[in-house]
Amino acid sequence: MKRTILFLLISLSVFAVYAQTTEKTNADDRGYIVKVGDLAPDNFSLELTNGKKTTLKALRGKIVVLQFTASWCSVCRKEMPYLERDVWLPNKDKDLVLIGVDRDEPLEIVKKFHQDMKITYPLALDPGADIFGQFADKKSGVTRNVVIDRNGRIAFLTRLYDPEEFATMKKVIGNLLTNTSAK
The missing domain is CATH 1.20.5 (Single alpha-helices involved in coiled-coils or other helix-helix interfaces)
Structure with missing residues (x-):
């Protein structure tokens, strides 16, 4: 025995x-469980702070940037004005969708965060960090961007805010937007 x-x-x-x-x-x-070239996980729904819902499947044909963020994250707050100014505003009418996915915070906090940051791109809720957990180990931190091409494949991944990496991400997004062969 x-x-x-x-x-x-x-x-x-x-x-x-x-x-x-x-x-x-x-x-x-960097905590990612996906890599560039992978088909992005798409078995979830993004609930925006205005109550609308969308999915990555519904956004196929567009370039999608998922920005994983949270109100308590100082690096997220540092990066968000650059996302607004350099990614969202110049490209929002060019088949680009940028959605900030707020990690596990209630609607009221996310709405206040959105207002405080003075951004115009939408934020979505991620209760339990379940969406985050499909892209990165849940024990890893936010401030990361996942760039997804028109066919639903991951084209670029960032972690934290590094101006050089951010500049590369902007180039990747620009190239994806000008490449219309995949539309």
Whole structure:
């Protein structure tokens, strides 16, 4: 009996270590569990703060930028004016959709955050960070952008706000917008 219990305990310990190792190797060093070239997960609905809903499937044919954010995130707040000025405003009439996906905060807080940040692109709710968890390990942080091409494939991923990476993201978005062959 003692041997059986010992064997079970050792087996469970080995399995736990394997599960943790597998989970960590599935996420890249920035916490992403998706990579450029992957088909973006699209088995979720984005509920905007105005009550409207959309899906990535409904947005196919457009370039989509999902900005994972939260009101408590200082780096998000730093990046948002650049997203507004350099990505959203010059491209909102060019088949680009930018949606800030707010990580696990209630509607009232997200609406106030939207107003405080003086942005015009929409914010969506992400209760339980379930949408976030389809793109990145839930233990990793926000301030990340996922650029999705017209066919639903991930074209670019950012983490934190780095001006050089942000400039590259803008170029990728510009190239995707000018490439009309996939429309």
